[in-house]
Amino acid sequence: MSVQLYKAIIVGPPNVGKTSLVRRYQSDEFRETHTATIAAELSAASFEFPEGRVVLTIADIGGQESFAGLRHQFYQGAHHLIMVYDVTSRPSFERITALYEALTEKICIQREKFLGGSLVANKSDMIDDAQVAAHEGQLLADLLTLKFFETSAKTGKNVSELFHYAAAESRRLHFSR
Ligand SMILES: Nc1nc2c(ncn2[C@@H]2O[C@H](COP(=O)(O)OP(=O)(O)O)[C@@H](O)[C@H]2O)c(=O)[nH]1
Numbered sequence: 001m002s003v004q005l006y007k008a009i010i011v012g013p014p015n016v017g018k019t020s021l022v023r024r025y026q027s028d029e030f031r032e033t034h035t036a037t038i039a040a041e042l043s044a045a046s047f048e049f050p051e052g053r054v055v056l057t058i059a060d061i062g063g064q065e066s067f068a069g070l071r072h073q074f075y076q077g078a079h080h081l082i083m084v085y086d087v088t089s090r091p092s093f094e095r096i097t098a099l100y101e102a103l104t105e106k107i108c109i110q111r112e113k114f115l116g117g118s119l120v121a122n123k124s125d126m127i128d129d130a131q132v133a134a135h136e137g138q139l140l141a142d143l144l145t146l147k148f149f150e151t152s153a154k155t156g157k158n159v160s161e162l163f164h165y166a167a168a169e170s171r172r173l174h175f176s177r
């Protein structure tokens with residue numbers, strides 16, 4: 001049986017829930033407290049598809065506050081981009097486009113057609129505090145040709161769907177090129 005190895009990077013402004021999404025997926029737990037991700041946390045997840053197994057390395061990288069922080073070897077060779085904002089923070093949503101451009105044009109990822117990705121509206125459980133409507137997220141996702149997910153690391157909503165998509169899309173775009 002074939003095994004394909006791909007790499008996904010999870011990016012976005014600080015405090016949007018990147019580490020929490022990975023933690024929810026990997027160990028099905030959630031913490032209320034935030035600990036800044038210092039350098040990078042790498043983990044791997046395995047997915048079984050009818051055509052074979054996909055092993056996805058997930059790189060959760062800290063320090064995206066500054067442009068200098070983006071010059072990082074952990075971004076290199078990524079197959080899939082997961083971009084996260086916090087629905088309760090309008091500024092986090094407004095930073096997505098610039099971050100996307102920085103990552104795809106100026107940094108190590110070649111803006112080739114083989115880079116798939118998703119735009120993630122996290123903390124969707126905090127509906128009363130929302131500052132970004134779902135249709136705005138969907139619109140931006142369409143603009144950047146990313147798939148749109150509304151997630152909650154707290155409740156687990158759409159978390160496995162998000163990572164399954166990353167694995168399936170990496171395979172679809174890269175296998176047997
Ligand atoms: N209500 C709610 N809080 C969340 C969610 N995801 C993360 N948080 C909280 O947001 C804060 C930042 O999360 P963290 O994963 O460290 O963010 P990161 O800096 O993007 O990695 C923490 O206090 C989390 O408990 C979510 O889906 N819903």
Ligand SMILES: [Mg+2]
Pocket residue numbers: 018019020035036037060062
């Ligand atoms: Mg983090």
